[in-house]
Amino acid sequence: MRPRFSLASLVLLLALLFAGAAQAVKPDEVLQDPALEARARALSEGLRCMVCQNQSIDESDADLARDLRILVRQRLVAGDTDQQVMDYIVSRYGEFVLLKPRFSLRNALLWGTPVLLLLAGGLFIVLSARSRRPASGTLSAEEQAALDKMLSD
Numbered sequence: 001m002r003p004r005f006s007l008a009s010l011v012l013l014l015a016l017l018f019a020g021a022a023q024a025v026k027p028d029e030v031l032q033d034p035a036l037e038a039r040a041r042a043l044s045e046g047l048r049c050m051v052c053q054n055q056s057i058d059e060s061d062a063d064l065a066r067d068l069r070i071l072v073r074q075r076l077v078a079g080d081t082d083q084q085v086m087d088y089i090v091s092r093y094g095e096f097v098l099l100k101p102r103f104s105l106r107n108a109l110l111w112g113t114p115v116l117l118l119l120a121g122g123l124f125i126v127l128s129a130r131s132r133r134p135a136s137g138t139l140s141a142e143e144q145a146a147l148d149k150m151l152s153d
Helices: 007-017 034-045 063-077 082-093 105-131 141-152
Strands: none
Touching: 034 063, 034 082, 063 082
């Protein structure tokens, strides 16, 4: 028996395949210069929507994301470099707006502290287990006699 695919299932399959490619950029936001628009899209993909928090501003339909997209495009039209645009937005919204935060000592401490705590905990467990081991060695004559007496009773 051969399974049948209807037109509806084919449309549904195609819709699911291309669902991730949907962009929230409205036609009135798109710049006329294709090079500037490409730069704006690249920058927008690296900026977090402060409302959705797990989407870029390029993918989000939130009003704040739209405002950020427009701000990025305004800064590019004004002649800012990509780095200047990112610095400007980070200065206004903080590093949380970046989907991939910049490397800094603060971020290294943030990500490194759990690893250091795990290592310290592991070291504590190993050292405490070693200190609880019974002392190995031979019994004295008195101890051996007491042990023999207990075992013989």
